[in-house]
Amino acid sequence: xxxxxxxNDLYLxxxxxxxxxxxxAVMMVDLxxxxxxxxxxxxxxxLIVPAAFAxxxxxxxxxxxxxxxxxxxxxxxxxxxxxxxxxxxxAAVMILASYDYVGKYVKADGEFYTLLLFSVTGMMLxxxxxxxxxxxxxxxxxxxxLYVMAGLIRANERSAEAAVKYVLLGAMSSAIxxxxxxLLYGLTGTTDLMGIAMxxxxxxxxxxxxxxxxxxxxxxxxxxxxxAGFGFKISAVPFHMWAPDIYEGAPTPATAFFxxxxxxxxxxxxxxxxxxxxxxxxxxxxxxxxxxxxxxxxMTLGNFVAAVQANVKRMMAYxxxxxxxxxxxxxxxxxxxxxxxxxxxxxxxxxxxxxxxxGAFSGIIALANAxxxxxxxxxxxxxxxxPLLSLGTALCLLSxxxxxxxxxxISKILIFTAAWGQGxxxxxxxxVVVGQSLNVLVxxxxxxxxxxxxxxxxxxxxxxxxxxxxxxxxxxSIGLSSSIALMTAALIVITFAAQLVLAVTSPAANSLLxxxxxx
Amino acid sequence: MPxxxxxxxxxxxxxxxxxxxxxxxxxxxxxxxxxxxxxxxNLSFVAISNSLDSADGQMFVFLVLTVxxxxxxVGLAIxxxxxxxxxxIDVDDMNLLRG
Numbered sequence: 015x016x017x018x019x020x021x022n023d024l025y026l027x028x029x030x031x032x033x034x035x036x037x038x039a040v041m042m043v044d045l046x047x048x049x050x051x052x053x054x055x056x057x058x059x060x061l062i063v064p065a066a067f068a069x070x071x072x073x074x075x076x077x078x079x080x081x082x083x084x085x086x087x088x089x090x091x092x093x094x095x096x097x098x099x100x101x102x103x104x105a106a107v108m109i110l111a112s113y114d115y116v117g118k119y120v121k122a123d124g125e126f127y128t129l130l131l132f133s134v135t136g137m138m139l140x141x142x143x144x145x146x147x148x149x150x151x152x153x154x155x156x157x158x159x160l161y162v163m164a165g166l167i168r169a170n171e172r173s174a175e176a177a178v179k180y181v182l183l184g185a186m187s188s189a190i191x192x193x194x195x196x197l198l199y200g201l202t203g204t205t206d207l208m209g210i211a212m213x214x215x216x217x218x219x220x221x222x223x224x225x226x227x228x229x230x231x232x233x234x235x236x237x238x239x240x241x242a243g244f245g246f247k248i249s250a251v252p253f254h255m256w257a258p259d260i261y262e263g264a265p266t267p268a269t270a271f272f273x274x275x276x277x278x279x280x281x282x283x284x285x286x287x288x289x290x291x292x293x294x295x296x297x298x299x300x301x302x303x304x305x306x307x308x309x310x311x312x313m314t315l316g317n318f319v320a321a322v323q324a325n326v327k328r329m330m331a332y333x334x335x336x337x338x339x340x341x342x343x344x345x346x347x348x349x350x351x352x353x354x355x356x357x358x359x360x361x362x363x364x365x366x367x368x369x370x371x372x373g374a375f376s377g378i379i380a381l382a383n384a385x386x387x388x389x390x391x392x393x394x395x396x397x398x399x400x401p402l403l404s405l406g407t408a409l410c411l412l413s414x415x416x417x418x419x420x421x422x423x424i425s426k427i428l429i430f431t432a433a434w435g436q437g438x439x440x441x442x443x444x445x446v447v448v449g450q451s452l453n454v455l456v457x458x459x460x461x462x463x464x465x466x467x468x469x470x471x472x473x474x475x476x477x478x479x480x481x482x483x484x485x486x487x488x489x490x491s492i493g494l495s496s497s498i499a500l501m502t503a504a505l506i507v508i509t510f511a512a513q514l515v516l517a518v519t520s521p522a523a524n525s526l527l528x529x530x531x532x533x
Numbered sequence: 534m535p536x537x538x539x540x541x542x543x544x545x546x547x548x549x550x551x552x553x554x555x556x557x558x559x560x561x562x563x564x565x566x567x568x569x570x571x572x573x574x575n576l577s578f579v580a581i582s583n584s585l586d587s588a589d590g591q592m593f594v595f596l597v598l599t600v601x602x603x604x605x606x607v608g609l610a611i612x613x614x615x616x617x618x619x620x621x622i623d624v625d626d627m628n629l630l631r632g
Contacts, residue, residue, distance in 0.1 A: 147593050154600045158607050165611050174615040175627045181608045182563050182624075186554050188604075189570035192597060193547060196574050196590075200540070200581040205589045 023083035026090045028067040029098055030138050036060040037131035044124025050117060057127045058109050064138075065102045068095050077525060086206050087148040089290075091525035094142035096361060096518060097282045100368060101141070104275050105134040107501065111376040112267030113493035115383065120166050120265060129159035129166075130271065137279035144290060146195045146205040149283055150188070153247070156279050157184050160272060164264040176263025183246060183256045191243025197236035198291075201227065208529055211292030227296045234297045238304055240287060247280030248338045251311040261331035266382065269327060270375035273334040274368045281341055281364060285348075285526070289357070292530055294349045299448055305346040306451045313339030313462040321469045326378055326388050329469055330371075333414065336466060337367050340429060343455050347433035348523075350448050351440055352530055357523030359428035362515055366425040366508060370410045373501030376494055377407025384488040390473060395482025403490060406502040408474045413505055415470035416463045421508040426463055430456050539580030546573035558625050560612050564605060571601050 024031070039060065044053045072095045075081055081090040108130060116123045136155030143149050161184060165177025199205055202213040214233065217226040227233050245253035261269045288294060294301055316336030323329040341363055348356035380403050381396055382388045397404040413422035437452030508515055546569055553566025575594045582590025616622050 147589070147596055150593075151596060151600060154604065158603060161607050161611065165614060168614050169618065171615075171618045174611065174618055177611045178560055178608075178615055178622075178624070178627065181604070181611055182554070182560060182567070185564070185567045185601075185604050185608065186551075186570070189547075189550070189567055189574060192571065192574045193577070195593075196577040196581065199590060199593070200577065200585075203581075203585045203587055205593065 026083040029064040033064040041128045087145045089144035092522040093526040096522040097141035098138045101137045110493045111497040114491045133159040140279045141282040144207045163268040172263040176260040187246030194236045194239030207291040244284040251315045258331040309342035317465045344429040347436045351436045354523040355432040358520040359432040361519040363425040366421045370413045373410035376497045380490040380494040394480040397478045400488040406498040411470045536584040543573045543577040
């Protein structure tokens with residue numbers, strides 16, 4: 015191993031380094047410049063630098079070999095770069111969409127952007143670390159700014175309450191995750207995911223004997239604890255209790271950020287640990303059953319409870335819980351058989367989910383700002399009062415519900431067919447129970463995506479077919495309307511050119527599996 | 534002492550911490566319980582690191598301690614801010630938002 019720190023290491027870390035510097039710069043600008051528009055412009059334009067570095071890496075690096083830096087702590091592969099660009103898109107859209115809301119409700123308005131950028135730094139690192147210590151640190155770097163963002167409206171009791179709940183449950187979940195890491199470290203004696211994968215595959219050396227880890231209960235316990243720890247971050251049932259409360263209480267732009275950023279980052283690290291760490295190589299059946307139970311509970315509870323909510327933000331909270339369940343179906347499939355189809359479908363789903371959820375949330379922020387209410391009945395007849403806004407929001411909602419031929423439909427089809435195909439392949443290769451649990455998962459997911467149409471459709475129906483409360487014309491700011499327009503445009507482009515995104519996600523999925531399959 | 538003794542103590546401490554988080558109503562005590570959980574993990578790390586002769590576990594402990602301090606700073610600040618608005622920090626009274 016090369017122990018010297020080289021310039022190449024710094025180049026591989028450049029996107030994260032530059033966004034950290036950007037966050038510091040935004041903090042300084044906010045101190046000395048009174049006008050918030052300047053801070054926002056610096057933040058928004060500054061995002062071009064890390065994005066340029068990430069894109070340059072994607073174009074110039076030779077991905078036939080693995081790129082590691084800082085003693086394997088940093089792994090730069092197509093998977094990492096894909097997710098990093100996604101997180102940068104999230105940051106840009108959030109800065110655009112939150113401009114008016116933050117000015118109106120949040121006193122510490124400059125800090126909002128600094129916290130957002132620090133959190134995005136953590137998310138980018140979560141996608142690109144291949145080592146337990148750095149995964150833990152980037153997880154905390156993601157979470158701690160989020161706790162503060164939840165409580166940023168200090169005078170508001172709800173916001174403060176959301177922040178207390180978030181910080182307590184978040185801290186507890188990272189303790190659980192750490193316990194899982196400790197057990198994994200104890201089993202293998204290394205914190206490097208590649209080393210862990212190797213040792214789990216070959217067995218561990220104790221003295222002169224090699225002990226295989228097959229049927230090792232500790233490996234299973236570690237897996238379950240790690241799933242539970244990440245379960246909080248991705249708001250999977252039964253670790254979801256915090257999500258609706260915090261989504262309702264936190265400032266709405268912060269809520270939008272939690273629902274996409276925190277979740278996507280949680281999945282990024284979860285997939286990295288389970289697939290790259292090779293935890294599924296032994297004890298596959300109990301792990302798959304554990305994942306399946308969590309996925310089924312997440313989808314079913316999320317959809318059923320979302321259908322009875324009166325508050326739009328709570329409805330979106332439960333909807334995002336249900337969406338996490340669909341992603342878990344894909345993750346379970348790629349855990350069960352190391353095929354890139356499942357992984358690629360998961361990345362595609364996350365991409366589409368992030369864009370449509372950001373669009374839907376921007377629409378909801380805009381409409382709620384304009385009407386002053388967040389209940390579903392406040393949205394009655396909005397199509398007549400704000401036709402373009404309602405159109406964008408409705409398209410995003412319908413895509414989240416998976417109406418054909420929207421991008422959301424394509425992403426669901428991809429996940430379900432990949433899981434079904436891998437289930438069938440496993441059954442015919444003899445792993446009957448694992449294959450059957452995948453097939454059961456797909457059936458449950460299909461039923462659930464039909465149920466989900468009830469509440470997405472209801473909101474669209476209320477907006478389009480109910481009588482408006484007032485006969486006026488609502489308008490919104492340039493920031494929000496441009497973020498909705500961008501997301502809706504992206505949604506339409508993906509709908510018609512899904513191949514473009516798939517051309518990026520499948521090498522990303524392959525790069526994740528490359529080490530495990532010995533390529 | 535064998536490694537298993539340390540791991541058993543650590544598991545007991547962790548469980549005590551989890552129970553504390555679940556049954557206590559004061560956020561400060563809940564924070565203390567979370568610290569107990571983290572320290573149980575740290576004990577495991579140090580014991581494993583010693584028995585395996587590898588320094589990674591001890592590095593992990595240093596970083597966990599630092600990050601936990603940062604987390605507590607943010608947590609206490611949030612608790613102070615909720616105390617300012619309602620003069621009471623009992624988690625049972627935090628029922629404006631219902632899950």
